[in-house]
Amino acid sequence: MAENGLRDKVLSLASMNPCVKKVEYAVRGPILTRALVLEEELKQGVKKPFTEVIKANIGDAHAMGQRPITFLRQVSALCLCPELLDEPLFPEDAKQRARRLLAACGGQSVGAYSVSSGIELIRQDVVRYIERRDRGIPANPANIYLSTGASDAVMTMLKLLVSGEGRSRTGVLIPIPQYPLYSAAIAELNAVQVNYYLDEERCWALDVGELRRALGQAHWHCQPRVLCVINPGNPTGQVQSRKCIEDVIKFAWEEQLFLMADEVYQDNVYAEGSEFHSFKKVLFELGPPYSTVVELASFHSISKGFMGECGFRGGYMEVVNMDPAVQQQLSKLTSVRLCPPVPGQVLLDVVMNPPQPGEPSYKRFSQARGLAPDMFFCLQLLEETGICVVPGSGFGQREGTYHFRMTILPPVEKLQILLKKLSQFYVKFTQEYS
Amino acid sequence: MAENGLRDKVLSLASMNPCVKKVEYAVRGPILTRALVLEEELKQGVKKPFTEVIKANIGDAHAMGQRPITFLRQVSALCLCPELLDEPLFPEDAKQRARRLLAACGGQSVGAYSVSSGIELIRQDVVRYIERRDRGIPANPANIYLSTGASDAVMTMLKLLVSGEGRSRTGVLIPIPQYPLYSAAIAELNAVQVNYYLDEERCWALDVGELRRALGQAHWHCQPRVLCVINPGNPTGQVQSRKCIEDVIKFAWEEQLFLMADEVYQDNVYAEGSEFHSFKKVLFELGPPYSTVVELASFHSISKGFMGECGFRGGYMEVVNMDPAVQQQLSKLTSVRLCPPVPGQVLLDVVMNPPQPGEPSYKRFSQARGLAPDMFFCLQLLEETGICVVPGSGFGQREGTYHFRMTILPPVEKLQILLKKLSQFYVKFTQEYS
Numbered sequence: 022m023a024e025n026g027l028r029d030k031v032l033s034l035a036s037m038n039p040c041v042k043k044v045e046y047a048v049r050g051p052i053l054t055r056a057l058v059l060e061e062e063l064k065q066g067v068k069k070p071f072t073e074v075i076k077a078n079i080g081d082a083h084a085m086g087q088r089p090i091t092f093l094r095q096v097s098a099l100c101l102c103p104e105l106l107d108e109p110l111f112p113e114d115a116k117q118r119a120r121r122l123l124a125a126c127g128g129q130s131v132g133a134y135s136v137s138s139g140i141e142l143i144r145q146d147v148v149r150y151i152e153r154r155d156r157g158i159p160a161n162p163a164n165i166y167l168s169t170g171a172s173d174a175v176m177t178m179l180k181l182l183v184s185g186e187g188r189s190r191t192g193v194l195i196p197i198p199q200y201p202l203y204s205a206a207i208a209e210l211n212a213v214q215v216n217y218y219l220d221e222e223r224c225w226a227l228d229v230g231e232l233r234r235a236l237g238q239a240h241w242h243c244q245p246r247v248l249c250v251i252n253p254g255n256p257t258g259q260v261q262s263r264k265c266i267e268d269v270i271k272f273a274w275e276e277q278l279f280l281m282a283d284e285v286y287q288d289n290v291y292a293e294g295s296e297f298h299s300f301k302k303v304l305f306e307l308g309p310p311y312s313t314v315v316e317l318a319s320f321h322s323i324s325k326g327f328m329g330e331c332g333f334r335g336g337y338m339e340v341v342n343m344d345p346a347v348q349q350q351l352s353k354l355t356s357v358r359l360c361p362p363v364p365g366q367v368l369l370d371v372v373m374n375p376p377q378p379g380e381p382s383y384k385r386f387s388q389a390r391g392l393a394p395d396m397f398f399c400l401q402l403l404e405e406t407g408i409c410v411v412p413g414s415g416f417g418q419r420e421g422t423y424h425f426r427m428t429i430l431p432p433v434e435k436l437q438i439l440l441k442k443l444s445q446f447y448v449k450f451t452q453e454y455s
Numbered sequence: 456m457a458e459n460g461l462r463d464k465v466l467s468l469a470s471m472n473p474c475v476k477k478v479e480y481a482v483r484g485p486i487l488t489r490a491l492v493l494e495e496e497l498k499q500g501v502k503k504p505f506t507e508v509i510k511a512n513i514g515d516a517h518a519m520g521q522r523p524i525t526f527l528r529q530v531s532a533l534c535l536c537p538e539l540l541d542e543p544l545f546p547e548d549a550k551q552r553a554r555r556l557l558a559a560c561g562g563q564s565v566g567a568y569s570v571s572s573g574i575e576l577i578r579q580d581v582v583r584y585i586e587r588r589d590r591g592i593p594a595n596p597a598n599i600y601l602s603t604g605a606s607d608a609v610m611t612m613l614k615l616l617v618s619g620e621g622r623s624r625t626g627v628l629i630p631i632p633q634y635p636l637y638s639a640a641i642a643e644l645n646a647v648q649v650n651y652y653l654d655e656e657r658c659w660a661l662d663v664g665e666l667r668r669a670l671g672q673a674h675w676h677c678q679p680r681v682l683c684v685i686n687p688g689n690p691t692g693q694v695q696s697r698k699c700i701e702d703v704i705k706f707a708w709e710e711q712l713f714l715m716a717d718e719v720y721q722d723n724v725y726a727e728g729s730e731f732h733s734f735k736k737v738l739f740e741l742g743p744p745y746s747t748v749v750e751l752a753s754f755h756s757i758s759k760g761f762m763g764e765c766g767f768r769g770g771y772m773e774v775v776n777m778d779p780a781v782q783q784q785l786s787k788l789t790s791v792r793l794c795p796p797v798p799g800q801v802l803l804d805v806v807m808n809p810p811q812p813g814e815p816s817y818k819r820f821s822q823a824r825g826l827a828p829d830m831f832f833c834l835q836l837l838e839e840t841g842i843c844v845v846p847g848s849g850f851g852q853r854e855g856t857y858h859f860r861m862t863i864l865p866p867v868e869k870l871q872i873l874l875k876k877l878s879q880f881y882v883k884f885t886q887e888y889s
Binding site for chain 2: 028031033038039042077082083128138183184204206209246277278314328333334343357358360365400
């Protein structure tokens with residue numbers, strides 16, 4: 022009984038799970054709560070020094086007015102409502118995708134549960150996407166786990182990794198600043214948060230010396246077993262250099278740390294000279310012993326990138342060098358939640374496997390990504406070879422065809438180098454995007 | 456290092472989270488794994504004593520060939536692909552639902568995150584559904600939490616409830632047999648499973664004497680704080696009587712247990728004489744002190760019922776008498792996962808708020824549920840009043856109109872009673888379904 026004679030609640034702040042109490046999640050914390058109240062007050066006509074609340078607290082592209090990519094939504098609407106397949110409304114390539122995906126669903130319905138790791142066909146498409154991204158380094162559908170957004174997979178992976186009591190409790194190294202999912206998950210799972218600080222002076226770069234410092238101190242009060250890296254950085258936006266990623270992998274190998282690479286912003290790299298390298302690719306390029314030993318889980322999501330489809334809660338995790346017995350445990354654990362939402366799986370598939378040149382939706386899709394196909398070609402050419410040409414769209418061209426203009430003014434020796442580079446790039450480009 | 460000179464994995468069976476190792480989930484366990492292998496072998500032409508694997512392991516209606524309800528899918532396709540709103544393809548009431556739902560989405564897109572408890576408008580529709588179901592007992596959108604299927608909400612609720620060490624660890628009473636989500640969640644959270652046995656001799660009835668026995672023994676090794684009830688039973692199919700529910704509520708009150716009521720099969724009650732009573736309704740009908748004290752969380756899902764939309768992962772939880780400070784903690788905890796999938800929220804809304812008489816889709820929707828509207832009326836009339844009449848569809852009637860036939864042969868006194876009952880039922884029926 023409480024002092025006032027009333028019965029205490031069975032579930033109260035005093036009796037509840039103390040780990041949940043420790044969880045903090047600033048992205049949706051008191052500021053957002055207050056913002057929602059202010060919004061309501063404005064709606065009711067209360068006078069404020071502003072007329073609307075602008076929510077810049079969360080990476081939610083559609084809420085900010087970005088329009089969804091038509092092709093993604095066409096394919097998913099066709100999957101939800103197969104009677105649309107008989108209508109002339111949507112392009113044939115969208116219908117083909119939908120038929121292919123429906124054939125892979127139980128009872129040909131997105132309303133059926135999928136296997137817990139996600140629809141096999143979609144995991145195969147994820148594999149092809151990864152192999153393209155990583156320039157041919159192989160992936161395996163058995164190592165792909167589709168998820169309910171990346172948050173779900175991060176939480177599941179950490180759940181597997183947490184054990185021990187007192188000083189033997191699992192320590193998890195996370196960057197500061199970090200996306201607060203990590204600190205929240207660590208609190209919830211009663212693991213030990215080990216902070217390493219990003220270097221603001223050097224654009225929030227990750228420094229292995231700082232990792233070493235953090236690890237050294239952590240050994241006194243926990244057993245550090247996990248290293249979380251967010252690349253490109255959230256909230257810092259920093260893109261790690263290839264050299265930095267190599268150093269981190271070597272450090273994880275030396276110190277026997279399980280690597281978790283949050284790479285959900287991999288398609289949001291804009292700064293000149295910046296390039297995204299996946300941890301998986303660098304790990305394999307380093308070769309043995311790293312490539313055969315370092316355990317890695319990397320995460321991707323459909324909430325970021327050009328699509329920004331947050332509401333669908335789709336994503337995947339790829340695991341590398343994971344103990345097969347633990348993978349069985351992982352499968353069992355995910356099966357308790359049955360499966361990730363199938364509409365999110367479908368959308369992920371289209372992101373992994375977008376319209377190709379020659380397909381009816383290719384042009385509209387490429388333009389929706391913000392670039393005409395020839396502009397995209399020329400920009401990539403410049404980025405990768407230094408060759409500067411002019412896209413045909415600057416001059417006008419027949420719809421559905423693409424050109425570029427180049428001068429032949431350079432001296433012959435230079436022209437030979439140029440043509441060789443151009444031809445190599447052309448082969449690579451068409452392999453990558455077809 | 457391992458004995459063979461190879462390095463041990465960082466994450467191995469020996470080092471992983473021991474709670475996850477204890478998790479068992481038979482619904483998708485080794486039998487299913489084996490079934491998938493057999494399926495693959497059959498596909499490759501291997502001879503077996505059977506030609507197809509029939510999966511009866513999981514309640515997955517669509518995988519078994521049940522067709523989705525057209526109206527549900529039309530509304531969600533319109534939400535995914537708003538360009539369909541301008542096409543004459545879908546009925547006007549589906550478009551109205553879609554417009555209403557899109558207006559409630561961030562940036563009018565289902566690709567935006569929703570608030571973590573789910574779109575406010577949909578929670579309001581859930582409230583109306585609950586109030587209709589519970590004959591007017593009030594509900595509150597602030598107590599509704601949309602979820603990624605019911606499993607997600609059950610797990611979240613248990614997570615809040617687990618605390619203590621050793622003998623003070625939270626004990627959770629669950630029925631045996633049970634749907635193994637409960638035992639799996641208890642193992643994962645390192646809570647203590649307390650079994651109470653359902654009585655097979657009495658069609659798997661729940662007996663409060665058995666609850667008392669289980670609780671008495673549990674006090675020796677844990678602190679029992681939660682009582683889970685599954686009604687209608689899974690896997691037993693048993694539907695609890697109103698009296699039984701009253702007894703369980705009184706028991707929870709006496710013993711200070713938090714009640715978790717898994718009611719996901721509430722729309723799957725078929726047996727003659729069986730009727731579903733929600734724990735919420737019975738709790739409020741019992742009145743104080745029960746109705747003001749007993750803490751209750753009840754769960755519902757779009758994976759069961761007439762819709763069987765498992766793949767969308769939609770559902771909700773309603774909490775009653777929960778400490779407001781704990782509700783804040785619950786909101787915080789769910790916010791770490793951002794939000795339940797919005798397509799599942801949309802589908803839930805249509806289930807909560809199906810087509811009404813007079814709307815263009817009403818007839819098709821009612822028939823898809825397996826009953827013409829007049830047949831449904833007559834059956835309900837018989838069930839609730841004992842009055843037997845004949846539905847108009849047995850005779851033929853103009854499309855979109857509904858009739859029933861009754862004779863006036865009974866003696867005048869009986870006819871007066873009959874007409875009074877009929878008129879009362881008519882008022883109730885039209886209130887309930889309009």
